[in-house]
Amino acid sequence: MPAFPWICRSCSRTLRLSKRSHYVRFASNDTAPSIAPKLIQRATTLAAEHDQLQKALSTSFDSAKAKRVGELQRVATALSAWQTSISSIRELEDLVKDAEEFDPDLAAAGCQEIEWEQEKLQAAEKKLSASLTPQHPFAHMPCMIELRPGPGGLEGRYFTDSLFKMYKGLCARRGYRANVLKYEMADAAGDQSSSAGENPVQEAIIEVQDQGAYDLFRSEAGMHRVQRIPSTESKGRVHTSAVAVWVLPSFPEGAGIEMSDDPESDFYVDPQEVKVETMRARGAGGQHVNKTESAIRMTHLPTGLTVSMQDHRSQQRNREDAWKLLRSRIASQRAEQREAAAASLRNSVLSQTQITRGDKIRTYNYNQDRCTDHRAGLDVHNLPDVLDGGETLDRIMDAAKEWLVGKDLEVVLAEEEAKLMKQ
Numbered sequence: 001m002p003a004f005p006w007i008c009r010s011c012s013r014t015l016r017l018s019k020r021s022h023y024v025r026f027a028s029n030d031t032a033p034s035i036a037p038k039l040i041q042r043a044t045t046l047a048a049e050h051d052q053l054q055k056a057l058s059t060s061f062d063s064a065k066a067k068r069v070g071e072l073q074r075v076a077t078a079l080s081a082w083q084t085s086i087s088s089i090r091e092l093e094d095l096v097k098d099a100e101e102f103d104p105d106l107a108a109a110g111c112q113e114i115e116w117e118q119e120k121l122q123a124a125e126k127k128l129s130a131s132l133t134p135q136h137p138f139a140h141m142p143c144m145i146e147l148r149p150g151p152g153g154l155e156g157r158y159f160t161d162s163l164f165k166m167y168k169g170l171c172a173r174r175g176y177r178a179n180v181l182k183y184e185m186a187d188a189a190g191d192q193s194s195s196a197g198e199n200p201v202q203e204a205i206i207e208v209q210d211q212g213a214y215d216l217f218r219s220e221a222g223m224h225r226v227q228r229i230p231s232t233e234s235k236g237r238v239h240t241s242a243v244a245v246w247v248l249p250s251f252p253e254g255a256g257i258e259m260s261d262d263p264e265s266d267f268y269v270d271p272q273e274v275k276v277e278t279m280r281a282r283g284a285g286g287q288h289v290n291k292t293e294s295a296i297r298m299t300h301l302p303t304g305l306t307v308s309m310q311d312h313r314s315q316q317r318n319r320e321d322a323w324k325l326l327r328s329r330i331a332s333q334r335a336e337q338r339e340a341a342a343a344s345l346r347n348s349v350l351s352q353t354q355i356t357r358g359d360k361i362r363t364y365n366y367n368q369d370r371c372t373d374h375r376a377g378l379d380v381h382n383l384p385d386v387l388d389g390g391e392t393l394d395r396i397m398d399a400a401k402e403w404l405v406g407k408d409l410e411v412v413l414a415e416e417e418a419k420l421m422k423q
Helices: 037-059 063-099 104-132 153-174 213-220 256-261 286-291 315-346 383-387 391-422
Strands: 004-008 014-017 143-149 178-185 201-208 222-228 239-249 274-279 295-300 305-309 360-365 370-373 378-381
Touching (some): 037 063, 037 104, 104 391, 143 213, 153 178, 153 222, 153 383, 213 239, 213 391, 239 315, 274 315, 295 315, 305 315, 360 383, 370 383, 370 391, 378 391
Parallel strands (some): 222 360
Antiparallel strands (some): 143 239, 360 370, 370 378
């Protein structure tokens, strides 16, 4: 059998081999890192600091140094994995180069190994990039997912219920502990439900009690748009509605009292600045709910933030949940104000477009069986699986989180450029 010139899919080398199955005519990539050199330099500097602090801690303990080591650990680990993968690929490329003339089988095996290592390298680059982004101050905390209908009338309320069920389904599949804090239907809609069994929800709040839930769900905050033909539409026209989703930090178990009583905490609220009102609950619920003043409304006077809670028969339980929600909203607002202040300081280096709550982040198109995340530029089909909280939703959330990491990396690069300009 004659020998043919082929180009290795992994290392881009031209090999004259008869075993074509291991090769293709076009090179797809090379071993050059896709991560920016400035980020690699930053990671190397931080990893060196990590190693120096570890050596210092081996002789004498210092709490501040130990805390810093913990902060730098993920960068050092990610950089080490990335360097190991780069080294393995280069060694395999040398092996292929030496073997291509005298041992085609060995060269082919080496190319296959390079393919596997390049997959590892891509994963290592993502982890390294993510490790260089500053962690959100609430990343380690549980969270509340708050949903309210936006423009679209009754259809918006129906789709609020669909998203509520979507997040509940996701939590159930992943084994997260989800607690429904609030599920309130619109008074004007009565008990009317859609043909798909959706309720006209006015406001719903799910608390995901697992540590780190805020980091998992924070990319879900924003305006979710739905395009579909309502069951009441006689002419078959597509209607567009929207649902606003907020993701708020919540207390870790056992830390609520400590955090809410600490004046330095974002969650601290002076009780004297809160107006508390009791009232009778509205809507269905039986004689007890409607004839006793179990509902609670709280207003934070300095900010004007208001929360109400009536889901429980007990006034005390409603009061506790209302305090929890009010503190979470205030903590989120304080963090956003800090982020806005920090962003204004970076404007001379980086013009950053921020996603706000009013922006459309995702569209659920029923007619086309499609879900689009506009930030990540990702289209997926199998909309029923998305709305069931299935694995297709995982793909969308992962892409949105990568988009967030990319925006954070732009900030890191801008800071590095600012340092160079000052030197």
